[in-house]
Amino acid sequence: MVVEKEGTVQINGTALYTKSWLPDGPTKAILLFIHGFSDHVNRYNTFFSTLASRGIAVHGFDQRGWGRSVHKPSDRGLTGGTEQVLADMAAFMTPYLPSGPNDPPVFVMGHSMGGGQVLTLACRGEYQDKIVKRVRGWLLESPFIGFSPEEQPSSLKVFAGRLAGKLLPAFQLKHAIPPANLSRDEGVRKSIAEDKLMHNLGTLEGFAGLLDRTAALAGGQVKPLHGAVKSLWIGHGTEDKTTCFKAARKYFDECLKDVEDREFKAYEGWYHQLHADGPDSERFYQDVGDWILARCGGGGGGGEEAEEGEGRVQEGVEEAAAGKTSSKL
Known part of the structure; x- marks a missing residue:
């Protein structure tokens, strides 16, 4: 049985929606998850429940501007710039890190836009001691390191967008990715089209930050500091029509050479949402769970010790929220 808990965490005066998928038995590992563009954590429910059933506690939040963290129409896509995005992630992660x-052991995973954000944070100097060195492993699902041919914008559009972003940073712009490009599963495509929380709106400031992060990764300007990232796993569909498989592979080959424990998993013929790409997705769940559990030995916790550790984590979250975190089963 998997226990699901919803709540909120206050970050810089904004209440962000959180959800946890907790094992009924001992916690062997903790996974902190960062979702993608116009997405929200409840769309990963089957994936997270499967991991929790194997003893991996999963904690995620709807990022500022997305999902249930939107409180009024003007909040949609209002993520702030890159510094705000990374600060939100760091504030969410910190209470769960081992003491x-x-x-x-704690693992961090990001999907799509969230994958690019996770990779950016892992490479930033100011987060090395407080976060990066305390994380056991990093996982990226279809990370946004480059546009797929189907989504590649023109250079003129990129230039105009960045210029406009400086003048009207909070201006909302719609960017809808066709559901048919995200998953091979007709049921998933239908649910994406009908999901009112997937509003497809971003601000010009948010889009500019997204483009800048992606360009820095694709250009090899952002790399993990030597020895800080212990383990890293990338999973990517070869037929991804949203983020670029070749760009992710190139980054893995050229920029992750100093990560001794690294793996690139190519899913032949799969689309963008590996966690929701039809019946085959069960293999993705298995791969992710196996990779995490294989790195839980030697101080990874187990049995009563792991349960006590997870209890301390939950207490830390409540303290971090200064009494403003609410949870419900």
Whole structure:
């Protein structure tokens, strides 16, 4: 049985929606998840429940401007710039990071836009001691390191967007990715089209930050600092029509050479949402769970020690929210 808990965490005066998928038994590992553009954590429910059933506690939040963290129409896509995005992620992650040898190991995973954000944070100097060195492993699902041919904007559009973003940063612009480009599963495509929380709106400031992060990654300007990232896994569909498979592979080959424990998993013929690409997705769940659990030995926690560690994590979240975190089963 998997226990699901919803809540909120206050970050810089804004209440952001959180959700956890907790094992009914001992917690072997903790996974912190960052979702993609116009997405929200409840769309990963089957994936997260499967991991939790194997002893991996999953914690995620709807990022500022997305999902249930939107409180009024003007909030849609209002993510702020890159510094705000990374600060939100760091504030969410920090209470879950291990403080002792008996705490469960922590892993961080990002999908699509969230994958690019996770990779950017892992490479930033100011987050090395507080976060990066305390994370056991990093996982990227279809990370946004480059546009697919189907989504590649013209250079003129990019230039105009960046210029306009400086003048009207909060101006909302719609960018809808066709559901047919995201998954091979007709049921998933239909649910995406009908999901009112997937509003497809971003601000010019948010889009500019997204473009800048992606360009820096694709250009090899952003790399992990030597020895800071212990383990890293990338999963990417070869027929991804949203983010570029070749760009992710190139980044893995050229920019991740210093990560001793690294793996690139190519899913032949798969689309963008590996977690929701039809019946085959069960293999993706298995791959992710296996990779995490294989790195949980030696101080990874287990049994009563792991349960106590997860309890300390939950207490830390409540303290971080200064009494403003609410949870419900």
